[in-house]
Amino acid sequence: MAMGNIAERRMQPPQVGVSVVILALGPEDADADAGDAHSGTKLWIPLVRRVRQPYLDCWALPGGGLRADRSLEQCAYRALETTTDLHPDYLEQLYTFGGPGRSRGGLPMISIVYWAMIGHAAAGDFTDGDNVRWFPEDALPRLAFDHRRIIDYALWRMRNKIEYSDIATRLVGETFTLRQLRRVYEAVSGEPIDAANFRRRMLASGQLEDTGDKLREGRHRPAAVYRYTPQRQRHDIPFEPDDGGETDAPDHGERSPLEEAMAVLMPSALP
Amino acid sequence: MAMGNIAERRMQPPQVGVSVVILALGPEDADADAGDAHSGTKLWIPLVRRVRQPYLDCWALPGGGLRADRSLEQCAYRALETTTDLHPDYLEQLYTFGGPGRSRGGLPMISIVYWAMIGHAAAGDFTDGDNVRWFPEDALPRLAFDHRRIIDYALWRMRNKIEYSDIATRLVGETFTLRQLRRVYEAVSGEPIDAANFRRRMLASGQLEDTGDKLREGRHRPAAVYRYTPQRQRHDIPFEPDDGGETDAPDHGERSPLEEAMAVLMPSALP
């Protein structure tokens, strides 16, 4: 049997990268001209255009390499920042993809995928750069590699996790109206939600604090503005899974103010 | 600034390995001699003794390297098999750990951690080998690296996920009594559960099928034996996140019958 170089190829250390699926709530979607009952708002995802082979000119998830002196989360944050100039409000590890199906010419490729959310994305923020463009979740272009599958997984996870965690609050700004929060749930589930019951359910959680402000969004009655104030949950995570622990790596090097800020950013979310 | 070799060290490809946290339901725990009300059954975890530095003679999670021609899941399965000779009934990716805190002498180390469950672990299965030993979750030995943190994370995730998924069924055999299933919930939550209500809740899910058999476990009335028959859930995952997709890696090589079997093993579980 020809085991020689094949076995060696099998064992060589894989390439490892980090990719990010970023989600934001799309604009109000005024095109209710079609009779589609639940057209509503959708989730939008920014993608970057590939400038090399393979998949030249296809769209792909923003990503980058790892650095030994940064946490995985920091790497994801930086990859996102440098490729799209976006600064997420929330970042969390999603899944690690690997396996022979992802090899490029025999080089095993592993992607540690994070997902990120941007809350302050009002209509204006969807201005596209040359090589970055926002797409609605239901009208994605042809994607490079297995990135379509990754996005599908992220959206599937979103639909599940929104039911038992507080991620929805990551897709609105620091303060928000109940209408805005409800739009998140509707965008994720794809179905309209009873406003009255939604209000009660949210307020009953005891995690929304009335700021006292009012916000007028249309030509009608202004809505109360709330702030999310997380309480200790039944089974809150007692620590961050990422990073932490003692290091014996000597070189820490400089740390940018941005990185310092990041340490504060990352919350203790539910799984 | 001395950027030269430091910058290079930072960029070099990290070491990647796979580790597995395996869980099984412990024995009935007849030591109710202590007045501890909820002593009950506990989760047990097998660990392997390290035979090298660092952390020589400490205990560690079973693990191994990656191979380019296998999926991450297969690598985890094999790592578990070769180090502990255990064959899990269920295997799922848990989290990927990285960051500077895990570096060994400047070499960045990434661990893709899976968790596994063994359902058929009746009392006898906890026979320890020379370098493998089972520990109850609340009496773990000193662990190597950050493996203690990884186990804590796994247990935390377990406590959460058991509330909205069917993982509990992975910790009992293919068929089981309601008492056995309840013991899983009690072991995970650490609290006693009302048997009457538990029964109704489980049967109401419509996912337990009465096999018609009865099982006598003590000197009292025998219990009905059930089988878990998963139904389509609200938000079932439409595909496997792991692997899949077209490959352009030419060398597939031989595939053992065991690996074939694995393709069937892996279910479409909730997140």
Add this chain to the structure above:
DNA sequence: ACAAAAGTGTTAATAATACACCCATGT
């Protein structure tokens, strides 16, 4: 006045909980 969304009330249906009680079995 009217439209449109904010916000409240009411009721029915459903699910979770506590706990009393009968049933089947081995000793």
Add this chain to the structure above:
DNA sequence: ACATGGGTGTATTATTAACACTTTTGT
């Protein structure tokens, strides 16, 4: 008979859902 858990009944209390209705604003 009795101890032990299997299994059923039932009343109570949340939680959810459906939808009518009132309130506040701009036009």
